[in-house]
Amino acid sequence: MMKRLVSSFAIALLFAASAYADVVFEIEQKDLNxxxxxQIKGKVKGNDLRMDMYENGGKLDGSMIYRGASKEMIMIDHDDKSFVIL
Incomplete structure (x- = not known):
């Protein structure tokens, strides 16, 4: 019963995250050599943009967040647990 409740809550959160964004997109990239x-998964809400980059196997590699109001870009390296604000 608890697993079903947690699973339902997780699915509801996914739908809520998508409902919050004005535009949700995915880009798949394939290199031959x-x-x-x-894969890149992105969300646009108003003047804000977030893109999450995934490596082979779906591991989250990095993220980029653009905040339109302050005109700043935040680049996140999840492996190093670091970020840079431009």
């Missing part, structure tokens, strides 16, 4: 695939 060396063979690899990557």
């Amino acid at each position: 060396p063979e690899s695939t990557g």
Whole structure:
């Protein structure tokens, strides 16, 4: 029963995150040499943009957040647990 409740809550959160964004998009990238695939998942809300980059196997590699109001870009490296504000 608890697993079902947690699963339902997780699915509801996913729908809520998508409902919050004005535009949600996905880009799939394939390289032939060396063979690899990557994916970018993005969300746009008003003047703000967030893009999450995934490596082979779906591992979250990095994120980029643009805040339109302050005109700043935040680049996040999840492996290093670091970020840079431009």
